[in-house]
Amino acid sequence: MAASSLDSHGLSQPSYSLRRINRPFTTEYRIYFEQQENTTKNDTDSPIVKNSVPISPFHDIPLYHDMEKGILNMVVEIPRWSQAKFEISRSKSLNPIIQDQLDGELRFVKNCFPYKGYIWNYGALPQTWEDPSHFMHDPAGSTGRTRGDNDPLDAIEISPKSIIPTGSVKTVKPLGILCLVDSGETDWKVVVIDVHNPLAEKLDDIDDVELHFPGLLDATRDWFRWYKVPDGNEPNEFAFGGRFLDANYANKIIKECSDAWERLVSGRAEKGDVSIENTTLKDTPGKLDPDEIDLPPGEDLSPAPIEPEVFDGWVFLDKDSSQLGYSRGSLLGQPASLCINLDVEK
Amino acid sequence: MAASSLDSHGLSQPSYSLRRINRPFTTEYRIYFEQQENTTKNDTDSPIVKNSVPISPFHDIPLYHDMEKGILNMVVEIPRWSQAKFEISRSKSLNPIIQDQLDGELRFVKNCFPYKGYIWNYGALPQTWEDPSHFMHDPAGSTGRTRGDNDPLDAIEISPKSIIPTGSVKTVKPLGILCLVDSGETDWKVVVIDVHNPLAEKLDDIDDVELHFPGLLDATRDWFRWYKVPDGNEPNEFAFGGRFLDANYANKIIKECSDAWERLVSGRAEKGDVSIENTTLKDTPGKLDPDEIDLPPGEDLSPAPIEPEVFDGWVFLDKDSSQLGYSRGSLLGQPASLCINLDVEK
Numbered sequence: 001m002a003a004s005s006l007d008s009h010g011l012s013q014p015s016y017s018l019r020r021i022n023r024p025f026t027t028e029y030r031i032y033f034e035q036q037e038n039t040t041k042n043d044t045d046s047p048i049v050k051n052s053v054p055i056s057p058f059h060d061i062p063l064y065h066d067m068e069k070g071i072l073n074m075v076v077e078i079p080r081w082s083q084a085k086f087e088i089s090r091s092k093s094l095n096p097i098i099q100d101q102l103d104g105e106l107r108f109v110k111n112c113f114p115y116k117g118y119i120w121n122y123g124a125l126p127q128t129w130e131d132p133s134h135f136m137h138d139p140a141g142s143t144g145r146t147r148g149d150n151d152p153l154d155a156i157e158i159s160p161k162s163i164i165p166t167g168s169v170k171t172v173k174p175l176g177i178l179c180l181v182d183s184g185e186t187d188w189k190v191v192v193i194d195v196h197n198p199l200a201e202k203l204d205d206i207d208d209v210e211l212h213f214p215g216l217l218d219a220t221r222d223w224f225r226w227y228k229v230p231d232g233n234e235p236n237e238f239a240f241g242g243r244f245l246d247a248n249y250a251n252k253i254i255k256e257c258s259d260a261w262e263r264l265v266s267g268r269a270e271k272g273d274v275s276i277e278n279t280t281l282k283d284t285p286g287k288l289d290p291d292e293i294d295l296p297p298g299e300d301l302s303p304a305p306i307e308p309e310v311f312d313g314w315v316f317l318d319k320d321s322s323q324l325g326y327s328r329g330s331l332l333g334q335p336a337s338l339c340i341n342l343d344v345e346k
Numbered sequence: 347m348a349a350s351s352l353d354s355h356g357l358s359q360p361s362y363s364l365r366r367i368n369r370p371f372t373t374e375y376r377i378y379f380e381q382q383e384n385t386t387k388n389d390t391d392s393p394i395v396k397n398s399v400p401i402s403p404f405h406d407i408p409l410y411h412d413m414e415k416g417i418l419n420m421v422v423e424i425p426r427w428s429q430a431k432f433e434i435s436r437s438k439s440l441n442p443i444i445q446d447q448l449d450g451e452l453r454f455v456k457n458c459f460p461y462k463g464y465i466w467n468y469g470a471l472p473q474t475w476e477d478p479s480h481f482m483h484d485p486a487g488s489t490g491r492t493r494g495d496n497d498p499l500d501a502i503e504i505s506p507k508s509i510i511p512t513g514s515v516k517t518v519k520p521l522g523i524l525c526l527v528d529s530g531e532t533d534w535k536v537v538v539i540d541v542h543n544p545l546a547e548k549l550d551d552i553d554d555v556e557l558h559f560p561g562l563l564d565a566t567r568d569w570f571r572w573y574k575v576p577d578g579n580e581p582n583e584f585a586f587g588g589r590f591l592d593a594n595y596a597n598k599i600i601k602e603c604s605d606a607w608e609r610l611v612s613g614r615a616e617k618g619d620v621s622i623e624n625t626t627l628k629d630t631p632g633k634l635d636p637d638e639i640d641l642p643p644g645e646d647l648s649p650a651p652i653e654p655e656v657f658d659g660w661v662f663l664d665k666d667s668s669q670l671g672y673s674r675g676s677l678l679g680q681p682a683s684l685c686i687n688l689d690v691e692k
Binding site: 081113114115116119160161162163212213214215216219309312313314315316317318319320 | 427459460461462465506507508509558559560561562565655658659660661662663664665666
């Protein structure tokens with residue numbers, strides 16, 4: 001159990017810190033997670049001695065922050081309005097946050113009009129796994145034969161006032177879920193809100209989101225449908241007719257992915273390229289001795305320079321066109337300006 | 347005529363510079379414009395001697411950059427995705443750019459979901475004036491009895507790749523126009539594009555905008571309808587049923603506002619609180635001797651600190667509600683979070 005203290009909501013807050021290595025916006029950038037172990041000495045005049053233990057944000061941060069209240073932990077990867085596709089690495093030891101690559105290039109999501117970057121704080125639920133060998137629970141049958149995408153469950157945190165930095169661990173409650181189907185893989189997106197947001201107490205289910213944040217759900221579906229098109233992909237599709245499912249359904253999916261993660265980390269599931277190394281889960285095959293982990297010292301380097309047009313540009317998409325059969329090759333690798341109107345490319 | 351040089355488009359480019367006084371994000375912040383007068387000495391080894399003359403961006407920058415080609419100058423006040431409401435002061439001598447105030451507070455436009463700040467580069471066309479004593483040209487009669495808003499014509503510059511800094515003077519071509527009616531005042535918004543944008547040659551009229559930037563016009567109308575609602579205003583309305591009128595119509599309005607400005611600056615129109623002081627327009631009542639203008643020295647100060655929630659927050663609006671009769675008082679002065687759902691306030 002992490003060292004913790006009670007916050008104003010009576011929730012115990014584990015204390016995590018980050019160790020950044022190399023420059024942001026490079027392929028070598030890593031954000032490792034560490035957990036503080038506070039050792040208070042009896043002599044109250046002495047400072048608290050903190051001991052940092054490296055952990056995996058995928059495996060060592062508990063999914064349930066307060067299981068009785070249904071409150072979860074979320075690891076934020078991408079702050080609202082930003083574009084760099086930071087994500088928990090599933091294959092590197094201790095699963096640091098890295099910047100995703102596409103065809104060897106660092107991945108920055110385009111600003112697909114009318115959206116500026118990601119429109120929520122985006123991240124993952126720790127200790128969950130979308131098992132690629134597992135066909136998802138689907139009473140309606142509408143996910144067809146899609147399977148898990150081999151990553152932790154994705155979550156979108158919708159607090160409208162907070163931009164949450166990469167690597168933050170937030171206590172959130174689930175409100176609903178959307179079933180994105182991306183290249184034949186099930187890619188659930190859990191809608192959550194930080195319980196410390198003053199509005200959180202008014203939000204308990206997906207209908208409350210539409211009531212208090214009108215337009216957000218439609219925009220979210222629209223965002224996910226189109227965001228990979230500038231990279232040359234077809235628009236994404238959705239199961240359940242694109243409907244957002246309710247909090248109850250979200251909790252069922254979370255439970256399934258929690259169970260899948262338990263099979264993964266205990267060695268009962270085929271792990272493939274997933275690193276299951278961790279430092280806190282006793283009797284698991286991936287358990288490491290923290291004293292034998294030798295991470296480089298943390299740095300706080302300025303980001304590498306990036307072409308201004310990566311950040312400054314809009315991409316316009318012809319969303320109403322019935323002729324979206326443009327070829328991947330015709331768009332791939334071309335500057336964003338060429339995607340402004342897809343008709344121009346055909 | 348300004349000192350100028352030919353750019354790659356064969357357009358002569360006057361050389362303007364800015365003199366910033368006081369800290370940005372304070373009520374004392376001023377951006378004055380100066381025009382460079384280059385004096386090249388015969389001795390080519392000598393540096394070019396530059397002499398800066400203070401000018402008014404309202405009166406001293408020519409409207410037409412190339413009248414034959416229909417190319418205009420635009421003074422950019424607000425860069426895309428930013429929120430501070432910078433504008434040419436109509437009443438201060440030499441019309442510096444200042445930050446607008448609302449009820450004594452510096453004005454920052456809210457991020458009305460799904461938009462982040464202004465969605466284009468926003469500014470004004472110099473040497474134009476929406477005469478408040480003048481009822482606008484309107485063959486359809488649909489602007490009713492609205493009159494000019496006493497400011498230069500507003501323009502939105504739609505280059506999707508460029509964020510243009512406050513105070514920039516750009517050469518643009520008009521593509522169309524929208525007739526916003528704001529509190530009973532006609533407030534035209536001219537749609538323009540920087541002629542140096544590679545796409546500009548494909549854009550000649552308003553239909554080209556919809557073709558190449560699908561969704562932009564609808565979003566623009568939506569943006570203008572709602573952007574003042576978080577400050578306690580009713581949604582804005584539009585003449586002509588909210589239709590964007592074509593480039594031909596835009597040019598007619600521009601010509602009318604150019605004529606109105608000529609009446610203003612020549613003393614033939616009642617100027618009210620508008621400062622018509624200038625330094626380059628001979629035989630006008632507001633002509634100043636540049637040598638007698640004593641501007642403080644320019645500074646380059648960091649912006650004053652602003653509450654993070656000004657920049658970090660979304661405001662959600664209940665756009666579909668048929669019951670928008672909320673009172674100004676119920677919203678005015680309340681933090682943005684309370685505007686998230688207007689139903690909550692009623």
